[in-house]
Amino acid sequence: QHIIEMVGVSKIYPGGCVALRDINVKIEKGEFVFLVGPTGAGKSTFLKLLFREELPTRGQIFINGKNITRLKPKEVPYLRRRLGVVFQDFRLLPQKTVYENVAFAMEVIEASPREIRRRVPKVIEMVGLSHKMNSRPHELSGGEQQRAALARALVNNPDVIIADEPTGNLDPDTSWEIMKLLDEINKKGTTLIVATHAKELVDAMKKRVLQLEDGRLVRDEERGVYRCET
Ligand code: ADP
Numbered sequence: 001q002h003i004i005e006m007v008g009v010s011k012i013y014p015g016g017c018v019a020l021r022d023i024n025v026k027i028e029k030g031e032f033v034f035l036v037g038p039t040g041a042g043k044s045t046f047l048k049l050l051f052r053e054e055l056p057t058r059g060q061i062f063i064n065g066k067n068i069t070r071l072k073p074k075e076v077p078y079l080r081r082r083l084g085v086v087f088q089d090f091r092l093l094p095q096k097t098v099y100e101n102v103a104f105a106m107e108v109i110e111a112s113p114r115e116i117r118r119r120v121p122k123v124i125e126m127v128g129l130s131h132k133m134n135s136r137p138h139e140l141s142g143g144e145q146q147r148a149a150l151a152r153a154l155v156n157n158p159d160v161i162i163a164d165e166p167t168g169n170l171d172p173d174t175s176w177e178i179m180k181l182l183d184e185i186n187k188k189g190t191t192l193i194v195a196t197h198a199k200e201l202v203d204a205m206k207k208r209v210l211q212l213e214d215g216r217l218v219r220d221e222e223r224g225v226y227r228c229e230t
């Protein structure tokens with residue numbers, strides 16, 4: 001059984017924009033997958049369908065064998081806690097410290113205070129941010145903010161991490177560090193789906209590459225590169 005499967009998935013936004021056209025794809029547990037393609041190709045839409053921020057117009061989406069297009073509203077939080085999401089702009093809560101930002105993700109799912117005290121420092125250490133645990137986002141560099149966001153995404157032990165342009169606001173060296181961290185997380189067993197424009201990183205990492213163009217899946221390659229030269 002695949003951890004993610006899309007069958008005949010299309011997305012047409014109100015107004016008529018066709019963002020995805022008949023996508024068929026299977027992703028196995030433990031894979032690291034890059035999603036590439038020019039702006040407007042449908043990458044963000046692809047990711048939003050996975051965490052049910054959007055519903056497909058046609059087709060089925062399965063996560064761990066469960067059809068997420070048919071979830072009841074009360075089942076959606078259960079899906080979301082199995083997924084960790086990371087964005088280009090970090091989306092940390094500005095008034096909260098790193099510790100509090102990460103702890104908040106556990107409070108939302110009503111973890112016990114004891115479990116939170118045990119788990120939060122461990123995850124912050126995993127992303128290399130122990131020395132900044134009590135800092136607020138504005139006191140952190142971009143790379144540190146993204147590490148904090150990753151800790152928050154990881155804290156509830158998700159099956160999948162979904163990252164939309166995670167290095168989009170970072171300089172090349174910092175982007176490398178974040179990509180290496182994602183690779184370490186993947187090697188511990190978490191499935192990763194990363195939408196990115198970072199050509200050099202995609203080429204160097206030699207992971208599976210899904211390429212979207214104008215809403216179509218035009219390439220699916222093991223150990224792919226950002227874009228084949230023509
Ligand atoms: P990418 O992430 O590859 O840049 P998107 O998934 O953001 O692509 O966008 C795919 C297409 O869908 C684009 O033409 C975009 O303008 C359109 N689109 C995205 N979100 C919406 C929306 N909420 N309403 C209408 N059109 C949208």
Ligand code: ADP
Pocket residue numbers: 038039197198199227
């Ligand atoms: P945005 O989604 O922010 O509008 P752009 O499409 O403008 O992103 O590209 C962001 C960065 O990725 C730019 O620096 C651009 O040079 C690079 N990039 C985009 N498409 C390609 C490509 N096909 N090959 C190489 N680099 C690309």
